[in-house]
Amino acid sequence: MSKTNPHAPSELKTIGFTPFIYCSNQPLFHVTRDVPLGDALAMASDFLFLAKELTRDAAFNRDTDRHIWAAHYLTAMSKAVVDDAMKVLQRPVRTKAESEVERPESN
Structure with a gap:
């Protein structure tokens, strides 16, 4: 059994x-x-790069x-990925003691 730090x-x-x-x-999509957060944020970065290029092209092609x-859609997807990542990063971290506390059994 491998021990990883979640x-x-x-x-x-x-x-x-x-x-x-x-x-x-x-919502149509979630x-x-x-x-993995690194992969998701890398994809958001790619989406934002493409959105930046498209807005530059739009400025010249009227x-x-x-x-x-x-x-617009690429930035909406990027924002959702970043917002979801922030929810993960801002979650309260449970201490080892909190994780090991057993719940009382209900009768």
């Missing part, structure tokens, strides 16, 4: 609570649970709004 940065994973892109006041809508 609070080590390499062990942190998304919790999947963060919705994005709403239709009729209901961040997926249990993705014939269509397709660039700006693509950038």
Whole structure:
């Protein structure tokens, strides 16, 4: 049995609570649970890079709004991933003593 620290940065994973892109006041998508945080944040960085490039292109190409809508959705996805990561990082950390306390059995 290997002992890992669930609070080590390499062990942190998304919790999947963060919705994005709403239709009729209901979230159409959510961040997926249990993705390693480093991988999720790397993907958010890629999304933001693409959004930045699309907004730059949109500034020069005023014939269509397709660039700006693509950038809008990429930034919405990026924000959701970063928000989900922040929820993981801001969770109260349980101490070893708290983890080892057994719950009383109910009768």
